[in-house]
Every structure is written in structure tokens, then in C-alpha cells.
Amino acid sequence: MLKERLYVIKIGGNIIDDEQRLGAFLASYASLNGKKILIHGGGKLATQLATTLQIPQQMVDGRRITDAETLRVVTMVYAGYINKNIVASLQQLGSNAIGLCGADANLIRAQKRVHETIDFGFVGDVQQVNDAFLQTLLQQNISVVIAPITHNGEGQLLNTNADTIAQEIATAMACYYQVSLIYSFEKTGVLLDVNDESSVIPQLTPSLYQQYRKEEKIFAGMIPKLDNAFRAIASGVHNVTIGKAEELGKLVSGQTGTTLTHD
């Protein structure tokens, strides 16, 4: 039997920081027919609030070290301010949205990251997704909006990478749906020339990706995202599309952006 389509859409930080672009994105998202899950990042709002509260922010390898005070800030900003405002906007747009973090209904269980040399603080690596509960919401045509905060089951909230959450959710839901995972951000897709927005690679397969990587044609910053994306495909996700948030309608139909598929 053909599985129903499910869109798992990650919306990046730069869009969230821009009220107008976020509004345009949410309008496209709301008008998307069918089952859908939205995962949002945090953007600069958390950093701004931490700065105002004089909580020093430490970044290691592009990742935020999350001490107790910073965890409090990201919990407030991601799971509170951003999540609830997105939900209220989607409700206005006629999309019956519900905003959750990973602790809610045990949606995403994670473990505190253990690293040989770096103490990342309250950062979580995803262990398990409560796919059965997500499915009960989707069956009611509720669109789920997920903030990148998880928990360890022992009372501890954990700051967790939103790209990874999107991948884990997409993979977990592949048993019920034909899942399209969409990473929407400020670029038009995976570029052969990072300075040329028209150099989008329209299609990538695992073998083509390996070839481009050998030829060093893939921008280093995209590699973790693409590695995650191909892992999702290897685990049953139907396709992954990467492209501009403002073109969501075209992205989901594969008319723009970069689409990753099986070989």
C-alpha cells in the first residue's frame, strides 16, 4: 500500500529572526496540504537575551556551550517565546498547530553529551522519538511544531540541535509515512560555488555526494547537514530537500532547492 506523505520541515534561525520572512514562510507552511511537522531553531534571540542578562556565551566548534543559566534562556526563548508565537500565527492561518518540546509526552528522549575533552554542558543527543504519540496527533490533522529542547527522563531538560531533531523525527515517522524531510534556510540549496546562488545542485545521490566531496566542491559548513540528511535517507526517509524558506511551495514539489534521494 502506498504510504501517505508526511512533510518534516526544519526552519532555520535567520528566518525566525526576521518577522516578515517568518510570516511569509508560515503562510506557505499553513497552505501546504497534508500531514506536517515543523522543527524550529532559535536564531539570535537567545543570544540577545543572554547578552542582556549578562550570561557569557561560549561557542566551541560552532556549538553553544549550555550552562544552567543558558539552558534557562534557551528554554524560555525556544520552547516559550518562539514556539508559542509560531503556534498562534499558524492558528490564525487556519492550521491547527500544537507546540511541543521533547519533554512533552516524552516526545524526544536524549542523553547529555559526553565528550572526551569538551564539556558541552546541558546539550542532548537524541536517543528515542515517541513516534506513536506524534502519529496520534497527525491522525487528528494537528500540525506539530517542535522546539529544540529535549529531556533525559530524569528531570533534566537538554539543548539539542534542531537539524538533528528534524532528521530523527523524519526517520522515526518513516514507518508510517512516505517522509519528505525539508531543511529550509536562507540559501537556495546546496551550492557548487558558495558565492553564487545560481550554482545550486538540483539533485544529489550518495554516490554523487561522495564524488563532490572528493573534489572538495561541497562547502564545509554544509557537510554535517548533508551527512545527517543521507543518514536519514539510509534509514528510510524518502527524500530530503534543502533550499530557501521563502520558496517552501516550490521546495516541497522539487521545483527548487537541492533534493537528496537514494542512488
Place this chain on the structure above:
Amino acid sequence: MLKERLYVIKIGGNIIDDEQRLGAFLASYASLNGKKILIHGGGKLATQLATTLQIPQQMVDGRRITDAETLRVVTMVYAGYINKNIVASLQQLGSNAIGLCGADANLIRAQKRVHETIDFGFVGDVQQVNDAFLQTLLQQNISVVIAPITHNGEGQLLNTNADTIAQEIATAMACYYQVSLIYSFEKTGVLLDVNDESSVIPQLTPSLYQQYRKEEKIFAGMIPKLDNAFRAIASGVHNVTIGKAEELGKLVSGQTGTTLTHD
């Protein structure tokens, strides 16, 4: 047919501010058998954050005027920090909790308060509760934790009194359940002498309440809470109990606190 019991429990601000008392309360709450919904207030955390962020706070008749900046603060603190930490604690205690605000799944629709002389700002008065959705969660034995933020269906979040939300939720669920509404706070119950914690009135009916009011035996601060409570009873709620959060187990069984019933 006898309806199943549902506990709708409001936990007051002073308990939320005190980590140890909150922990003790949540342990009692988690061990409570049966269907349950928790509504939490905000305590002093929102005021503290607003002060740190230098957002002036204006109170009129004991109610917070909610300008745009203050709404942002209470959304972060109530729907983010407090709500998600309560949920993570309950998950640790083995209670499958989900944290929601009124915008989530259109749970609580409200309208911006209109007042002849005072502009309360982004304050909402409850119009409608999505009881059908709450029922789908309760049927899955999920315990719902509600932050006192609602929405107007037009994209606007609204700060809303948690006591009122508890009453509206209790009333809306009375069609499915025999609802016990519990207001748990720092006092042992409704007192005849506000300075004597042992002067608790164990039982109140509408007629006894009117008599005590005529005799001016009810502390003025309790009157709005009791008016709300009796309205809930008039609208189908089975009973309302008011008492100490730390004695939740005894409260639900009517061994302590003040229990309000029909005449």
C-alpha cells in the same frame, strides 16, 4: 452511568517559586491515581525577569498590566521555563505529562479584555475550551500541564488568569467526567480568621457562603476565588477543594482544606 473522576488542579505562584515545595507537590501530583490536569501560575519569576530586563511593571487592582514586552516575558517564563521544567519533573516521576498553552491545538480561545477605563494590555478573558482535544489526551493517560497563556485565534497570545483557566477547564470537562477542581496554594483552606491557620472552614455550600459573606467572615482576597469556584459548581463541576499544596493527597480525599459543594 457513573462518570470517571478527573482532577483539575491549580498550583499557585508561591509554591512554584520554591524549588523544594514544588518538588514535593509534584511528587504528590505524580502519585495521584487517575486522570488529571495541572494549571500553573507564574509566581515571582516573571516579575524578576521583567525587573532585570528593565521592563516597568504596572499593577492595577492586583492585576498585571501586560504590555508587549511584558507579554514576551510571561510567554517565556510561563509557557517556556516553568511549564517545561514541570513537565520534565513529572516525566522523571513516571507521570506522562504534556505541557501546553492555550494556543496549542486551540486549547483555550480568549478575547482581549475590554474595560471602560483601564487598558489591561494583552490580557485575555476565556471564551472557549477545546474539551474534545483534552479528552483525546486524557484517554491516552497523558496528564496535561497548562500555562496561563491563551490566544485570540488572530495570532495574538494573551496573558490569562490561571484561576479562571482552571475553572473554565473544569467546567468544560464536566460533560465527560466527575470533576474535582482543586485550588492548591500556601494556605490550609478558607479561613474564618485569616491569621489563624486552624480556623479552616471544612465545608462550604452556596447558602453557607452567602451567610458568611453577609457576616463579613470571608477574607476579601478569597472572594473572587470563591465566586469562581461556586460558578464552576453551578456549571456542573462536582466539587471544589481549596487548601495547602503540600497536602495534595489529603486535599483530594477531602481530609483537609475547604471543600465546596452544592447545597
